[in-house]
Amino acid sequence: MIRWIIIAVLAIGITGTAFWGYQEHQEKNAVLIQAENTYQRSFHELSYHVDLLHDKIGAALAMNSGQRLSPQMVDIWRLTSEALSNVGQLPLGLLPFNKTEEFLSNIGDFTYRTAVRNLDDEPLSDKETNSFEALYKQSGDIKEELRQVQHVVLDNNLRWMDVQLALANGEEQVDNTIVDGFKTVEKTVEGYSESNVDSPIIGTSSQEHTYKGITGNKISEEEVLEKGKKILDVKDANKLNVTRSGDGADVPTYSISYKDDRKSAYMDITEQGGHPITVLVKRPIKDKQISLNEGMEKAQNYLAEYDFKDMDLFQSSQYDNIGVYSFLYSQDGVRVYSDALEIKVALDTGDILGFTARNYLMNHTERDIPSPTLTEDEAKQAVNQNVEIQESFLAVIDNDLGEEVLTYEFLGVMGNETYRIFINAMDGREEKVEKLDGAEANYAMNS
Amino acid sequence: MKYKKFLFFIMIPILCITLQASNPESSQAFSSQVIQQGAVGEDVIELQSRLQYLGFYNGKIDGVFGWGTYWGLRNFQYEFGMEIDGIAGQSTKEKLVQASNYDEQYVKEQINQGNKFTHYGGTDNKNQSDQGGGGSATEDNASTSVNVPQGYSQNDIQLMANAVYGEARGEPYVGQVAVAAVILNRVESPTFPNNASGVIFEPRAFTAVADGQIWLTPNETAREAVLDAINGWDPTGNALYYFNPDTATSSWIWTRPQIKKIGKHIYCK
Numbered sequence: 011m012i013r014w015i016i017i018a019v020l021a022i023g024i025t026g027t028a029f030w031g032y033q034e035h036q037e038k039n040a041v042l043i044q045a046e047n048t049y050q051r052s053f054h055e056l057s058y059h060v061d062l063l064h065d066k067i068g069a070a071l072a073m074n075s076g077q078r079l080s081p082q083m084v085d086i087w088r089l090t091s092e093a094l095s096n097v098g099q100l101p102l103g104l105l106p107f108n109k110t111e112e113f114l115s116n117i118g119d120f121t122y123r124t125a126v127r128n129l130d131d132e133p134l135s136d137k138e139t140n141s142f143e144a145l146y147k148q149s150g151d152i153k154e155e156l157r158q159v160q161h162v163v164l165d166n167n168l169r170w171m172d173v174q175l176a177l178a179n180g181e182e183q184v185d186n187t188i189v190d191g192f193k194t195v196e197k198t199v200e201g202y203s204e205s206n207v208d209s210p211i212i213g214t215s216s217q218e219h220t221y222k223g224i225t226g227n228k229i230s231e232e233e234v235l236e237k238g239k240k241i242l243d244v245k246d247a248n249k250l251n252v253t254r255s256g257d258g259a260d261v262p263t264y265s266i267s268y269k270d271d272r273k274s275a276y277m278d279i280t281e282q283g284g285h286p287i288t289v290l291v292k293r294p295i296k297d298k299q300i301s302l303n304e305g306m307e308k309a310q311n312y313l314a315e316y317d318f319k320d321m322d323l324f325q326s327s328q329y330d331n332i333g334v335y336s337f338l339y340s341q342d343g344v345r346v347y348s349d350a351l352e353i354k355v356a357l358d359t360g361d362i363l364g365f366t367a368r369n370y371l372m373n374h375t376e377r378d379i380p381s382p383t384l385t386e387d388e389a390k391q392a393v394n395q396n397v398e399i400q401e402s403f404l405a406v407i408d409n410d411l412g413e414e415v416l417t418y419e420f421l422g423v424m425g426n427e428t429y430r431i432f433i434n435a436m437d438g439r440e441e442k443v444e445k446l447d448g449a450e451a452n453y454a455m456n457s
Numbered sequence: 458m459k460y461k462k463f464l465f466f467i468m469i470p471i472l473c474i475t476l477q478a479s480n481p482e483s484s485q486a487f488s489s490q491v492i493q494q495g496a497v498g499e500d501v502i503e504l505q506s507r508l509q510y511l512g513f514y515n516g517k518i519d520g521v522f523g524w525g526t527y528w529g530l531r532n533f534q535y536e537f538g539m540e541i542d543g544i545a546g547q548s549t550k551e552k553l554v555q556a557s558n559y560d561e562q563y564v565k566e567q568i569n570q571g572n573k574f575t576h577y578g579g580t581d582n583k584n585q586s587d588q589g590g591g592g593s594a595t596e597d598n599a600s601t602s603v604n605v606p607q608g609y610s611q612n613d614i615q616l617m618a619n620a621v622y623g624e625a626r627g628e629p630y631v632g633q634v635a636v637a638a639v640i641l642n643r644v645e646s647p648t649f650p651n652n653a654s655g656v657i658f659e660p661r662a663f664t665a666v667a668d669g670q671i672w673l674t675p676n677e678t679a680r681e682a683v684l685d686a687i688n689g690w691d692p693t694g695n696a697l698y699y700f701n702p703d704t705a706t707s708s709w710i711w712t713r714p715q716i717k718k719i720g721k722h723i724y725c726k
Contacts, residue, residue: 049660098650101660115647174660258714258726259694265717269629276631276692276719288692290685292630292678298498301490303544327495327604332681334688352689366690400528426516428524446524446607 042171049100049170053163056096057156063089063117064149071139071146083125090118101174109196110152117145123411152195159191221261223349223367223374226283231264237284238266242275242291243361254281261371263287280371286316289365296358298331305333305355312353312362313337318370324350331357339370341377344404348373348414379406379416382435389418389433392440397422397429407432409441417441486554492545495604496522504545506564507557508533510578518564518576519602568601606687613653615675617683620657622675623665625722632720633679635693637686639724642697649697693717696724 063086070082094114120141124134134142162168173189229237235247244250249270255263255278262281268274273293279286300308306326313321321337322345328334332354339349354364382389386402393399397420405419417432432441492500501522508514513536514529527543534541537552545553557578567574567586574586605611617637625636643649643656650656657666665671693699699722700710713725 095650095655098655098659111648119647253717255694255717256715256725258696258716261694263694263717265692265719267629267631274629274631276629278692278694287694288690290631290634290690290692292681301492302496303491303493306493325495326493327606328497329604329681329684333495334684336689350689354685354688364685364690368691369689400531423524423528426525428528444607447605 046169046171049174052096052099053170054160056093056100057160059089059093059096060149060153060156063093064146064153067117067142067146067149071142079129080125083121087118087121087125090114090121094118101170113148113152117149120145155191155195159195162191221280221371223371224261224280224282224285226285228281229279229284233284234264234266234279237279237286238268238277241277241286241289242266242268244268244275285367285371286365287368287371289362291361291363293356293363295331295356298357300357300360302326302328302333302357305357305360306335308355308360308362309333309335309337309353312365313351318351318367321351328357332363333357339374341379341406344379344406344416345419346373346377346406348406348408377406377414380436382416382418384418384433384435384438386418389435389438390420392433392438393420393422393431394424397424397431404435405432407441409434415441487545487550491547492522492550494522494524494527494543497602497604500545501526502564502568503559503561504530504553506559506576507553509576510557510559512577517602518568518574520568521602521604523602571601606684609687614680614683614687616657617653617686618675618679619671619673620663620665621682622679623670623673624663625720626673626676626679628720628722630678630682631692632722633682634685634690635696635719635722635724636699637683638691638693639696639699641686642691642693642695646697692719693724695726697726699724 066082066086066089070079070086073079073082094111097111097114120138124138176189231252234252235250238250238252239245239247242250249268251267253265255265263278264281265276265278267276273291275289275291277286277289306323310321310323318337320340322340323335324338324345325336326333335353335355337351337353338345338347340346349370351365351367351370353362355361356363382404390399390402399420399422401421403419405417406414407417407419409415416435418435420431420433422429422431428446430442430444430446432443433439434441487500487503490500492504497520499520502518502520504522505514505516505518505520505526508526508529509518511533513533514526516523516525516529530545530549531541531543533553534543534549537556539549539552560576564574564576572586577585603611605614617640620640621633621636625633628636640653640656644651644653650659657663657671661667663671694716696716698710698713700707701721702723703721705711710725715723715725717724
């Protein structure tokens with residue numbers, strides 16, 4: 011009797027487990043399929059967008075009037091951004107797929123730049139037409155390759171999840187068509203990138219140039235240690251750990267780090283001239299003793315001590331018991347946005363917790379600033395009439411094309427919002443409009 | 458004798474307390490600090506309340522000296538014939554105290570109860586408070602808003618802090634700033650998605666995302682590191698990639714030009 015009961019119970023148990031396992035399996039599959047679908051969607055969208063992109067560029071090449079061309083360029087620009095976001099969603103993180111992304115971004119830059127200017131007054135130059143034609147050809151080739159991959163994927167019912175697994179396990183021996191296909195695409199683009207270097211598209215980003223603000227002679231390791239002791243406020247040089255930057259660095263630097271029970275500290279200093287680029291000190295901050303305003307004075311003293319002249323406070327913010335200040339270089343009353351540096355002050359003792367001069371060292375130089383051809387009142391005419399202008403400055407900013415331009419900067423109010431508006435001081439073009447925020451309800455606190 | 462001394466010591470604090478109580482005006486006025494844009498705290502709440510009392514400030518009394526407060530203060534300085542600098546220094550504060558009333562108890566009560574309220578002069582307080590704001594009482598009378606860097610929301614910062622914590626919680630502080638800086642460098646770079654969540658969730662980009670460690674609760678340090686990175690600190694020198702040489706599985710990553718090593722991670726272009 012008892013035997014039969016045990017058998018029955020076990021049988022029920024086994025059936026139950028089997029049923030549960032089956033359900034789990036089903037659920038897992040559902041999730042896998044869901045993920046797979048997302049990848050598939052991105053991939054097919056990418057292929058579609060590149061297809062369309064190619065067609066649109068082709069059409070644009072045939073167009074003549076600026077009136078038609080501008081909207082077309084905008085359309086292409088939109089498509090490149092869609093295609094880029096598709097690429098970003100594919101599990102290709104560790105594949106060297108950046109050339110294709112770069113290519114898409116090049117088209118984007120090019121079309122944006124041409125779309126925003128008045129093509130009737132300033133039609134495409136020969137050089138630009140040439141680059142555009144080159145881009146057309148490249149997009150054609152990429153389209154072909156992608157179609158090829160797409161075809162294989164559909165034909166053989168390939169799954170992106172397998173790519174994911176193959177990449178995750180590092181299984182090179184697996185013949186993975188998708189991975190190989192994309193490697194081919196990448197190769198195709200790579201072939202072009204060399205020839206494209208000369209075109210005006212690349213290097214428009216203001217970030218990509220050598221450091222202009224670094225001057226002086228190479229410093230020795232002893233000098234590095236001296237500076238480190240002083241800036242990080244450490245007495246014993248033996249406790250400082252110094253390393254040199256590798257080949258990939260934009261500018262050769264020494265990195266100094268320090269750690270004890272109370273604080274950890276780190277700084278980068280350039281080999282040439284010994285300019286500190288980054289300083290970061292981390293320690294527990296006690297109760298606030300000094301105001302944001304006094305903290306600013308500490309920051310200004312620090313700048314004076316390290317010989318940064320003509321730096322104007324641009325922004326100050328308090329985060330808990332830390333004050334963060336941003337300064338702009340001001341040349342004869344014109345503030346230069348790219349020559350910025352930031353300082354972080356502990357509001358308990360007034361110590362400097364951080365300093366960064368990367369932008370300043372990258373861009374700073376004595377500029378030849380022209381005098382504006384427009385008067386301030388003329389420039390104000392270019393501002394939306396609904397904005398009530400409260401403050402104005404002269405400023406040098408990087409415009410959309412990455413060139414430095416002299417502008418009138420207006421701070422104005424419309425409704426309850428504050429706007430920062432830059433009007434080109436030469437031709438009255440509205441270079442940039444920015445809505446300023448900077449504070450947000452503290453959700454963590456109100457919840 | 459001993460007894461007398463004891464009494465004396467007891468008397469001092471009592472005396473102080475009575476002194477303070479008998480002079481309620483001074484306890485209501487500002488502390489001695491100069492208040493400037495970006496400041497947070499009780500003085501800012503008082504400043505906003507007083508400006509609103511006079512009709513110069515129409516925003517929310519939240520204890521963060523933002524643009525609205527700045528323009529309100531400048532307009533106040535203009536109307537009262539003072540130097541217009543948008544900074545609440547000694548003379549400005551004195552003028553404000555003279556010209557306005559500050560019902561500290563009312564304002565604090567409203568803030569603590571999470572109500573929507575205003576503090577205009579000449580209006581009964583009862584009509585200025587919208588009860589049932591729903592917020593729970595908070596422990597301190599601090600600001601109800603926080604500063605956020607231009608262009609970022611608290612959610613962005615939170616998401617990045619999650620990623621930084623998941624990726625680098627065992628790293629020194631500067632290593633955490635570095636990871637946050639890499640995320641931001643990728644946002645800037647044309648070869649990566651151009652927003653923080655896109656970069657973070659790019660499949661296979663971060664191991665912490667792949668194995669779910671991103672959903673651990675980040676600590677304050679990770680958050681501070683993210684704020685530093687957003688505010689401009691980049692200890693990596695424009696790195697786009699980093700890897701742990703002990704655990705890296707991809708041989709491709711070794712071909713990238715290396716910039717430096719911070720903590721356990723090697724940063725490269």
